[in-house]
Amino acid sequence: MSTTPKPSLVDNDELQKVFNQFDANKDGKISVTELREVLKTMGSSSSYSEDELKRVLEDIDTDKDGFIDLSEFSALCRSSSDEVTAALELRDAFDLYDQDKNGLISTKELHLVLNRLGMKCSVDDCGRMIKSVDSDGDGNVNFEEFKKMMSNDDKSF
Structure with a gap:
């Protein structure tokens, strides 16, 4: 069983460099649009709809400002794409009710x-x-x- 290895983000400088690669407009935060590329790079093969991306962002965005900052990005990098999929499924179950x-x-x-x-x-x-x-x-x-x-x-x- 082959899995895509996640980048090992050893120090804050390395983490900042990776974050900056995803922060396409260089505003210091990752938007819902930029999140699609983050998930693809983390090994997710799913093609997420705009609503699904917004749900993922809501789950990652702990300060609820509508964006992913460096601290939230760090937490995301420690999670796996399986956890992101599980979070989406949980949100779908909630939305059913x-x-x-x-x-x-x-x-x-x-x-x-x-x-x-x-x-x-x-x-x-x-x-x-x-x-x-x-x-x-x-x-x-x-x-x-x-x-x-x-x-x-x-x-x-």
Whole structure:
């Protein structure tokens, strides 16, 4: 089984040089457009749509400024393309439940989707499922709560 080796970024100077290669417009940050080339270079054979690239950027962009800075790029370089693919799949799963696309899964949305999938579940049961993972107490599941729930062995949804 052959895999494309990832560049070994030993020091900050080397990391900065690689970052600068991807920063096509030299503004000190990597945009969603420049991210496509980063993923291709990291060995991803997928052809990402604009929406998928935006989702990947959202997952990498820890300071939520809409771009990838050097620190965030460093974290990306330590991850693998398999992890990027897994993050996209997790986001797709979340989006399946988030019917109104407001970034939250409500009891009503969970009930609707589970029943569409053939899983008979009452609204009260769905409310209990949401309550079990709703760490901020807003009555919904946001992506961070969903991600945490899906990383546990006990998958409530």
